[in-house]
Amino acid sequence: MKTIKKNLKKYLRHKAGPEQISAVSRLIPRSVLLKTQRDNLIRQVRYCAEKSAYYREQFAEHGIDPLKVRGIEDLAAIETPNKAVVERPYDFVCCPPQIAFETTGTKGRNKKIFFTNGEVNRATSHIALSFTLYGLTPADRFVNSYNFSFWVPGVLHQKACEKFEAFCLPASKVAPAEIYDRLEFYKINVLMGYPSLLVRLTEMADANKRIPMKAVLCSSEPLPERLREYMQEVWGCKVYMGYGGTEYCGGAGGECIHQNGYHLNEMDQIVEIKDPDENGIGEILLTTLNRECMPLIRYNIGDLGRMTTERCKCGLPTARIMEIAGRRDEKATIGSMDFLPVKAFDELLGHVPQVTEDFQLKAYWEGRYQIMELFYESDAGDQDQVQNAIVASMKEYSPDIYKNYMLDMYKFRMTCVPPRSLRGDNVKLNRWVDIRRQQEKDM
Ligand SMILES: [Zn+2]
CATH class of the missing domain: 3.40.50.12780 (ANL, N-terminal domain)
Incomplete structure (x- = not known):
């Protein structure tokens, strides 16, 4: 005692x-x-x-x-x-x-x-x-x-x-x-x-x-x-x-x-x-x-x-x-990284002239991988070049996001859609869609 x-x-x-x-x-x-x-x-x-x-x-x-x-x-x-x-x-x-x-x-x-x-x-x-x-x-x-x-x-x-x-x-x-x-x-x-x-x-x-x-x-x-x-x-x-x-x-x-x-x-x-x-x-x-x-x-x-x-x-x-x-x-976590997805991509896409200001990020699970998929709007002919520019901009303006991507902490995908298609008639565009929790519940 x-x-x-x-x-x-x-x-x-x-x-x-x-x-x-x-x-x-x-x-x-x-x-x-x-x-x-x-x-x-x-x-x-x-x-x-x-x-x-x-x-x-x-x-x-x-x-x-x-x-x-x-x-x-x-x-x-x-x-x-x-x-x-x-x-x-x-x-x-x-x-x-x-x-x-x-x-x-x-x-x-x-x-x-x-x-x-x-x-x-x-x-x-x-x-x-x-x-x-x-x-x-x-x-x-x-x-x-x-x-x-x-x-x-x-x-x-x-x-x-x-x-x-x-x-x-x-x-x-x-x-x-x-x-x-x-x-x-x-x-x-x-x-x-x-x-x-x-x-x-x-x-x-x-x-x-x-x-x-x-x-x-x-x-x-x-x-x-x-x-x-x-x-x-x-x-x-x-x-x-x-x-x-x-x-x-x-x-x-x-x-x-x-x-x-x-x-x-x-x-x-x-x-x-x-x-x-x-x-x-x-x-x-x-x-x-x-x-x-x-x-x-x-x-x-x-x-x-x-x-x-x-x-x-x-x-x-x-x-x-x-x-x-x-x-x-808007704060989110993906692939061992804490970040503000909308702010980060707003900034980095701002340096890529071939895309519009609208974009949407989707976070989801695929097997054991977390996927972050970027839907961006562009009508440029060479999409490989646009995507290279996005990754280069990510490297320069959001080094954390880039580093974690390179370390394979999550998978990053890019999908091009026609200009003005993301927003449609909606005034507000939900630019960060995270369905990981819902996927967990459904499993
Ligand atoms: Zn205990």
């Missing part, structure tokens, strides 16, 4: 190592968790009132006295839109930043989120904690195929393995064959990365030689159940999903061994579902609780989700996000 108390204290102060956390986390009553969350919120709000230009302005505008805030309900008048962070990032910054990560998007529209090294360090503790939940130990050998280019998951997972004191090969996002060829040499038994990359890797193992793994950990884009099952079969282990993002400083939460929802890190954040519909699905709002550099209050992350506080079979006391139901507005 004495050790538990000591470990609990360390946990609450974020000073415990993964094993200590793991040993006590199931024993924490939800009431203790909520009390800690509330105390942290009160502290975070006062800090914002003192240091954050943006939130000082918000408190004044909405008549909120930061000293009187006792719970998230007292902040109901505030909602921080995405746009505010894109347009005024430095108004959110409260102390000298030591590291920054960006969300991908079209040129110049990336969100830039600043952190201190301490914040990154704390976030990695939670990833390391999830390793222990899966029964992994420092003797296991990881490969990290997350992107290191401005994006958060590469660095975070690398540091988490460092904290876990395990071997970790920093592959970054490369062609799956490069990873496959090294699995045996480095005796890798844990795969980490984007689902679309890992699905390609799985196919390689399936076609060549199946190399048994102990666990596969993925996040950052949806993984349909049938592909999860396929991966589990080929690697002979469980595939665990995490949910996160740049604003969460990596992981918002991860699955436990029951693979039933993402256990949230409620010591460091409050996650709310705004105006849930009859199925409980609504926009996800994030409030940070221990941020020093760029705290966020009721920040609209742009995801739709459903949440439960029902206790999981594993015993952990945290709330769980049960489902990410997609992205609000």
